[in-house]
Amino acid sequence: MRVVLFTLLALCAGAAHAADVGKPAPDFAVADSNGKSHKLAEYKGKWVVLEWLNHGCPYVRKHYDGQNMQASQKRWSEKGVVWLSIISSAPGKQGHSTPEKANADAKQYGSAATAILLDTDSKVGLAYGARTTPEIVVINPEGVVVYSGAMDDKPTTDQADLKGATNYVDAALTEAMGGKPVTTASTKPYGCSVKYP
Amino acid sequence: MLLLWAGGALAQPSATQPHVTVSLAAEQTALSPGAKARIGLHFALEDGWHVYWRNPGDSGEAPKVRWTLPDGFAAGDVHWPLPQRIRTGPLVNFGYEREVLLPVELTVPAGATSGRLQADVSWLVCQEDCIPGKATLVLDLPVGPAAPDARWAPRFAKALAEVPAEGAASLEDAGDGHVALTVPGAGVAGATYAFFPAAGDVIDLAAPEAATVEGDTLRLRLKKGRLAPATMTSLEGVVVSSTAGGRSGLFVRAGPPTAAPAEAPLGLVFALLFAFLGGALLNLMPCVFPVISLKVLGFVEQAREDRRKVRQHGLVFAAGVLVSFWVLAGTLLALRAAGEQLGWGFQLQSPVFLALLAAFIFVLALSLCGVFEVGLSLTALGGAGGGGGLGGSFTTGALATVVATPCTAPFMGPALGYALTQPPALAMLVFTALGAGMASPYVLLAWFPAALRRLPRPGPWMVTFKQVMAFPLFATVLWLLAVLGLQAGAMALVEVLGGLLTLAFAAWLWGRLQLRHLGGAKLAAAVGLTLLIAGAGLALGIRAAARPAAPSQAAGVDDFWSPWTPDAVASLRAAGKPVFVNFTAAWCISCQVNERLVFSTDDVRADFAAHGVAALKADWTNKNEEIARTLASFGRQGVPLYVYYPGRAGAAPRVLPPVVTRDMLVETFTEGSR
Structure with a gap:
C-alpha cells in the first residue's frame, strides 16, 4: 500500500515538471539582470509570458533583428502582461550571461520585456522542460499554462520568413485574454538547444 | 555570418563555410537521357559539429534544398540515411557527424542535351552553438557516356546502404501514455533497437524505449510526446536495429493493427492458450x-x-x-x-x-x-x-x-x-x-x-x-x-525462524485447546494467550524482515563474480576485455540450476580464465531499477539473462539462452574472440 501511495505521489510531483498546457505552471524564484527577484506565484492575477532567450542563437536573432520579439513584448506589456525573458544557459556554456551583458543586450536590441531573468543554475529551464531558444510559455492569471511551444510556425533562421508567419503567441494571448479557448495551445518549439550544464 | 553569394556569381558545386563544406554531388560523371540519375548533397563537417536529420529532435533544423533544373528535369525527395542520436544535456537530437551524403533521385528527360543543376541549400550546423548557412551550388553535368565518379560513387553506395527500406508495422495506444509499435520481421538475435520518429514531439525522445522480440517480431514500447493525440492511431519513423554487423533501419508508417491482420491476434491466442x-x-x-x-x-x-x-x-x-x-x-x-x-x-x-x-x-x-x-x-x-x-x-x-x-x-x-x-x-x-x-x-x-x-x-x-x-x-x-x-542476512533469518518457532508454539497450544472442552472465561483467556503468542511470533518475524537489508549485491558476489554496474561493463569493454554478465536472483530456480551445474564448476571457471572473460553478476534478488531497465533493453522482464559482450569495440552483445551449457559458453567465448 505504502509503495502505491508513494508512487502516486511521485507521479503527481513528476507531472508538474513539464510545461503542459492545462497544468499549473511550476513556481520559481529567480533574480533578474538588475538583481531583483521574481517569484512566479507573486504574479498570480496577471498574464505571464516566459520567453527562453539566447542572443547568440540565430533563431533568436531572427526574431530580434526582425523586431518581431520586441513588437510582441511591447504590444502585450502595454496590456499589463508580465513578459519574462529567461536565460538558462549554464555557466561556461554558450549564451551564459552576466547581469551587465544581459542589460547591454537588452538595450542594444531594444527589448521591451518586463525583466531578463538569469536562470544561472538552469532550474527554471529544467522545471519547464524548455528545450530551445526561443521557446514560449503563456500562463494565465490562475497560474495555469495556456500555451507552450514556438514563437511562430516558420522554423527557420531567415528573417524573410517573419512576414506571413503565424505568430502563435499573439494568437494565444488574443484568444485567452478574450476569454476564448486557445486554438493552437501546444506546438513544437524550434531553435537552438538550451545550453544545460 | 550572412553569406551573400546566393546570386550564383560563383557557379561552384561546393561551398566551404564555418565548420562545414557542402557539395552538390553526382554518382556518375555524366547523365543519360531518359534515365534516372543519382545526385545528392554532401556535408563534410568539422569534428564535433553536426547537421540534422529530417526530424532534428528536441532542437535544430534539417537541411533544406530548392532545385533549379533545366526543362523536363525533376528532383525527388531526399532519401535520409540513418541518423545518429546526439545527446546534449537532457536533450536528444537526430543528425550526422563527420560527413553525410543525402541522395536525391533525378529524372533526366529523353531529350536532354546538357545538365546544369542548381541547388539552393540551407542548413544549420551545431556543436554547442549553432550556425545557419546557405549556399547556391551549381553542378554542370554533360550528357553522354557515363562512368562512376571516383570521388562520389563510393559515398553514394554507403549512403544508399544506410537509407532504410520500407516495412510494415502496426501501432496500438496502450492507454497509459505509451504506444506499442509492432514490427514483424524486425527482430534480430542479439540486437539493440532504437526508434527515430519522423515528426517532432509525438514521441518523448528522452524516455527509454523498451524492446521485446518474439520470434522475429519486434515490439517497441514508446512514451508519447507532448504533441501526441489522446489516442494515437498512426506513427511514422525509422526502426533501427544494431548488431555486431552494423545498423539497419526500416521506415515504417504504422497504423492500427487491422492493417496487419492475423499477426497480432495469433500471438495473443497462443499466449492465452499457453x-x-x-x-x-x-x-x-x-x-x-x-x-x-x-x-x-x-x-x-x-x-x-x-x-x-x-x-x-x-x-x-x-x-x-x-x-x-x-x-x-x-x-x-x-x-x-x-x-x-x-x-x-x-x-x-x-x-x-x-x-x-x-x-x-x-x-x-x-x-x-x-x-x-x-x-x-x-x-x-x-x-x-x-x-x-x-x-x-x-x-x-x-x-x-x-x-x-x-x-x-x-x-x-x-x-x-x-x-x-x-x-x-x-x-x-x-x-x-x-x-x-x-x-x-x-x-x-x-x-x-x-x-x-x-x-x-x-x-x-x-x-x-x-x-x-x-x-x-x-x-x-x-x-x-x-x-x-x-x-x-543471516541474523534476520534467525529472527524470522524464531518467529516461526513462536508461531509453532501458538499452533500447538491452539491444538491442545481444541481437544479440551473449555468454557467461559477460561476459554477466553486461553484464546487470548494463544493469539498473543501468535501475534508476537508474527511481529518478531516481520520486524526482522523489514529491517533495511545488508547490501545484498554482495550475497551473489564471490571471488569469481564481480558486481555488475553499467560503468563496469563499459570500462572493461573500453579496455578491450570481453565481459559476461549473469543476471540472476536467489528466487529464480533456473538461475540457481545454472549456477550449480554450470557456473560453479571448475571447468567453466577455467574457460572464463582461458578466454580472459570478465565475469560480472547482476543480482536481482532485491528490487533494482537499473537491472530492470537493463533487462528491458534486452527485451526481458525477468531473469535469468546471460549476456556476452565481445571485447572488440562496437561489437554487439550476444544473448545466451536461459538454460546454458559449458559447450555454449565455450563456443560463444571462442567466436567472440575471433
Whole structure:
C-alpha cells in the first residue's frame, strides 16, 4: 500500500515538471539582470509570458533583428502582461550571461520585456522542460499554462520568413485574454538547444 | 555570418563555410537521357559539429534544398540515411557527424542535351552553438557516356546502404501514455533497437524505449510526446536495429493493427492458450498441490451431495482464484504504469512479503500435520465440506493463488513477461487465462462428479494423505526462507525462524485447546494467550524482515563474480576485455540450476580464465531499477539473462539462452574472440 501511495505521489510531483498546457505552471524564484527577484506565484492575477532567450542563437536573432520579439513584448506589456525573458544557459556554456551583458543586450536590441531573468543554475529551464531558444510559455492569471511551444510556425533562421508567419503567441494571448479557448495551445518549439550544464 | 553569394556569381558545386563544406554531388560523371540519375548533397563537417536529420529532435533544423533544373528535369525527395542520436544535456537530437551524403533521385528527360543543376541549400550546423548557412551550388553535368565518379560513387553506395527500406508495422495506444509499435520481421538475435520518429514531439525522445522480440517480431514500447493525440492511431519513423554487423533501419508508417491482420491476434491466442495450460500445470507445483489436493478431498466428501451445490462451490472456488490473480496482476500493472521498474516475481523481492508468506505456509503445514485443526471440520480448509459456506470455497481459491505465487514466479516468468509488454487490457486477459487454467480442474470435477468415482473412496487414508502433504509445504517454507536469508542476512533469518518457532508454539497450544472442552472465561483467556503468542511470533518475524537489508549485491558476489554496474561493463569493454554478465536472483530456480551445474564448476571457471572473460553478476534478488531497465533493453522482464559482450569495440552483445551449457559458453567465448 505504502509503495502505491508513494508512487502516486511521485507521479503527481513528476507531472508538474513539464510545461503542459492545462497544468499549473511550476513556481520559481529567480533574480533578474538588475538583481531583483521574481517569484512566479507573486504574479498570480496577471498574464505571464516566459520567453527562453539566447542572443547568440540565430533563431533568436531572427526574431530580434526582425523586431518581431520586441513588437510582441511591447504590444502585450502595454496590456499589463508580465513578459519574462529567461536565460538558462549554464555557466561556461554558450549564451551564459552576466547581469551587465544581459542589460547591454537588452538595450542594444531594444527589448521591451518586463525583466531578463538569469536562470544561472538552469532550474527554471529544467522545471519547464524548455528545450530551445526561443521557446514560449503563456500562463494565465490562475497560474495555469495556456500555451507552450514556438514563437511562430516558420522554423527557420531567415528573417524573410517573419512576414506571413503565424505568430502563435499573439494568437494565444488574443484568444485567452478574450476569454476564448486557445486554438493552437501546444506546438513544437524550434531553435537552438538550451545550453544545460 | 550572412553569406551573400546566393546570386550564383560563383557557379561552384561546393561551398566551404564555418565548420562545414557542402557539395552538390553526382554518382556518375555524366547523365543519360531518359534515365534516372543519382545526385545528392554532401556535408563534410568539422569534428564535433553536426547537421540534422529530417526530424532534428528536441532542437535544430534539417537541411533544406530548392532545385533549379533545366526543362523536363525533376528532383525527388531526399532519401535520409540513418541518423545518429546526439545527446546534449537532457536533450536528444537526430543528425550526422563527420560527413553525410543525402541522395536525391533525378529524372533526366529523353531529350536532354546538357545538365546544369542548381541547388539552393540551407542548413544549420551545431556543436554547442549553432550556425545557419546557405549556399547556391551549381553542378554542370554533360550528357553522354557515363562512368562512376571516383570521388562520389563510393559515398553514394554507403549512403544508399544506410537509407532504410520500407516495412510494415502496426501501432496500438496502450492507454497509459505509451504506444506499442509492432514490427514483424524486425527482430534480430542479439540486437539493440532504437526508434527515430519522423515528426517532432509525438514521441518523448528522452524516455527509454523498451524492446521485446518474439520470434522475429519486434515490439517497441514508446512514451508519447507532448504533441501526441489522446489516442494515437498512426506513427511514422525509422526502426533501427544494431548488431555486431552494423545498423539497419526500416521506415515504417504504422497504423492500427487491422492493417496487419492475423499477426497480432495469433500471438495473443497462443499466449492465452499457453497461459491456460500453464495455469492448469500450476496445480502440480509443490506449493500448490497440498492445498488443492485438500480441495479435491472436499469434493470426495461432497460427491454424494446435492449436485447443484457442488457446482456452485466449484464456480465460487474458480472466482476466488480469478479475483486473486486480478488483484495481483492489477497491482503489478498499476505500479508499472506509475513508472516502477518491476517484473513478475516482484512480490518475492520484498522480505516482508516473503516472511508473511513463509509464516502463512508454515502454519498451513502445521495444520495439515494435525498440530491443530482449522475451524471445526477436518476438511474445512478444503472448503465446502458439510457446513462450509460458499465463502470457504472462495477463500480456498484465493489461498491456492497466494501459495502459488512462489511457484508462478520462477516457472511462469517468461510467459508472464510477454503479458507485461502488452497493453493493460491484454495483459489482464493473459492473467485471466492463467487463473482460469488453474481453476479448470475443479470446475470440471464439480461439473462431472462421475470423474470423482475414479478417486479412491473416502476413508482414513485421507488423514495420512493430508499429513504427508504437509512436507511439500515445509519444503516451500525452506525455500522462501533461503531467499529471505540472502535478502535480509543471516541474523534476520534467525529472527524470522524464531518467529516461526513462536508461531509453532501458538499452533500447538491452539491444538491442545481444541481437544479440551473449555468454557467461559477460561476459554477466553486461553484464546487470548494463544493469539498473543501468535501475534508476537508474527511481529518478531516481520520486524526482522523489514529491517533495511545488508547490501545484498554482495550475497551473489564471490571471488569469481564481480558486481555488475553499467560503468563496469563499459570500462572493461573500453579496455578491450570481453565481459559476461549473469543476471540472476536467489528466487529464480533456473538461475540457481545454472549456477550449480554450470557456473560453479571448475571447468567453466577455467574457460572464463582461458578466454580472459570478465565475469560480472547482476543480482536481482532485491528490487533494482537499473537491472530492470537493463533487462528491458534486452527485451526481458525477468531473469535469468546471460549476456556476452565481445571485447572488440562496437561489437554487439550476444544473448545466451536461459538454460546454458559449458559447450555454449565455450563456443560463444571462442567466436567472440575471433
